[in-house]
Amino acid sequence: MKDLSINLSGNQVIKDMNFKIQKNTLTTFLGPSGSGKTTVLRAIAGLNQKIAGKILLDGKEIQNLAANQRNIGMIFQSYALFPNLSVFENVAYGLRVRKESNAVIKEKVGAILKTVNLQDKKQSYPENLSGGQKQRVAIARAMVLEPKILLLDEPLSALDAKIRIELRNQIREYQQRLGITMLFVTHDQAEAMAISDEIIVMDNGKVQQQGSPLEIYKHPQNIFMAKFIGNHNILETGQLRSLGVEVAENDKSSFIIRPELFQTNMTGDSDDYIVVSGNIKNISILGDRIEYRLTSDNGLELKAEFLNQQQTFTVGKAVKFYVRKGDIEKVGF
Numbered sequence: 001m002k003d004l005s006i007n008l009s010g011n012q013v014i015k016d017m018n019f020k021i022q023k024n025t026l027t028t029f030l031g032p033s034g035s036g037k038t039t040v041l042r043a044i045a046g047l048n049q050k051i052a053g054k055i056l057l058d059g060k061e062i063q064n065l066a067a068n069q070r071n072i073g074m075i076f077q078s079y080a081l082f083p084n085l086s087v088f089e090n091v092a093y094g095l096r097v098r099k100e101s102n103a104v105i106k107e108k109v110g111a112i113l114k115t116v117n118l119q120d121k122k123q124s125y126p127e128n129l130s131g132g133q134k135q136r137v138a139i140a141r142a143m144v145l146e147p148k149i150l151l152l153d154e155p156l157s158a159l160d161a162k163i164r165i166e167l168r169n170q171i172r173e174y175q176q177r178l179g180i181t182m183l184f185v186t187h188d189q190a191e192a193m194a195i196s197d198e199i200i201v202m203d204n205g206k207v208q209q210q211g212s213p214l215e216i217y218k219h220p221q222n223i224f225m226a227k228f229i230g231n232h233n234i235l236e237t238g239q240l241r242s243l244g245v246e247v248a249e250n251d252k253s254s255f256i257i258r259p260e261l262f263q264t265n266m267t268g269d270s271d272d273y274i275v276v277s278g279n280i281k282n283i284s285i286l287g288d289r290i291e292y293r294l295t296s297d298n299g300l301e302l303k304a305e306f307l308n309q310q311q312t313f314t315v316g317k318a319v320k321f322y323v324r325k326g327d328i329e330k331v332g333f
């Protein structure tokens, strides 16, 4: 994608975006509502009227091709199945349009229904399927055409939490097993982290950062990223100095301490740690973890998270928490 800009009704919704995705990987667009994720996906699929910039697929420019000449598949949140066609015929539809023979259709549809574990539903109609099954039909219908890239726009958001997790893992498994290039849109961080090779974080029509889930979590490039991904404590220079960390007084950076990096004991050389003494102000049980909000003796409000099997504290208790100096991440603006 080179210098992509898109105006919708006079609004510049996408602003000079540049990014690359690798073949046979799963890349996710992650960003707040309105950041432009769907607009970029539609541009790749050829569903936007007018764009500026270049879209290259396998080194060839495709931005001027009609949608049906791009060999790109797209899956939406609403499954968009044909209600009057069986599961088999829904999946076979695109192959029939391509005038494939009945023998080829039978073989390809059979194989893909096996992949998505719906062989025994091939005669069923969409109204008799669960939401997760309908979405698997939609995925099979797109995959059977062997698109060069499969675009998935919030495909799981209509499903309940448990099915959503199951299906996201299945999508990742199909992608890896069949070696498909997928571009997935979500605003759910956990979903993006769980299934992606790479995440492209968007805000306000621009790429904020692209990298592996671990890279973007551990090394946010700017303050937006630090705030957007995961839970965080953000300290300014003076606040960090008040905890005894040597930082130049005129350093304008911000410093991030992820709450889960606090420890209740030092496990190495004490010179490598900062010590935060304070009192527990508030406790939130997060399920597998507990979040403590504490007020430090020098007046900072900080969050610390621990697995809940570890030692637990009560509100008002005086505590000492430790964090490795090397775990404090410095970020620019």
Ligand SMILES: Nc1ncnc2c1ncn2[C@@H]1O[C@H](COP(=O)(O)OP(=O)(O)OP(=O)(O)O)[C@@H](O)[C@H]1O
Pocket: 008, 009, 011, 013, 031, 032, 033, 034, 035, 036, 037, 038, 039, 040, 187
């Ligand atoms: N047809 C349109 N005319 C004018 N502005 C539009 C149009 N469609 C979308 N927009 C604006 O473009 C911006 C990006 O929209 P887009 O749907 O791509 O965001 P998104 O990141 O996919 O959001 P969501 O997660 O809510 O689906 C939004 O500010 C939206 O209001």
